[in-house]
Amino acid sequence: MTTPVHPAAQIGHVHLKVANLDRAIAFYSGVLGFEVQVRIGDDAAFLGAGGYHHHIGLNTWSSKGATPPPPGHTGLFHTAFLYPNRAELADAVQRVINAGCPLEGASDHGVSEAVYLTDPDGNGVELYRDRPQADWPRNPDDSPAMYTRRLDLAALLAEAS
Structure with missing residues (x-):
């Protein structure tokens, strides 16, 4: 039998590959209201609520200008x-x-x-x-x-x- 995870364990943040960092920040910050905590040029940003270092990571490291995965594929x-x-x-x-x-x-x-x-x-x-x-x-x-x-x-x- 597998030992269950500790009951206090939780998902701390999500890190998303995005095509356009400014557009993603406009949605997650401008619409949903998360605050940019750290921005690394045009490559990445980390947004949080209540001063937390980040609940959402956004990056274009391997996805700048990319398109979303087509329907019927695995992923988020x-x-x-x-x-x-x-x-x-x-x-x-x-x-x-x-x-x-x-x-x-x-x-x-x-x-x-x-x-x-x-x-x-x-x-x-x-x-x-x-x-x-x-x-x-x-x-x-x-x-x-x-x-x-x-x-x-x-x-x-x-x-x-």
Whole structure:
């Protein structure tokens, strides 16, 4: 039997290959609001929230001017950004809409609420919030009973400040 990972382990950051660094920064900073912590010329940038060194790395080291991978190939499905509560998620989604970025989906998963879109390089982006574990739907064996249902986007956006 494999020993499980420590329960405090988590994904600390994502590092993306992008075709155009300024365009990627405009999305992750200008739209989503992450702050540029470090920029290395036109080659790389590291963005974070709350002064953290970086949640998102962006680089053009092997991808400057490249095109996204074609459909049907392996690679990143999406990067998920966890917001602390429903109001903060609503604010993030409103920023995306105000920037004219099209939404590709909005789902209630029982354990979470999520909104999906694509960044300028074709990478999937999920903006989500977890419900408190006490509110999660449960299977008879007490495991989470996740599902995918339509998220009432208008009700979510009504909580934006």
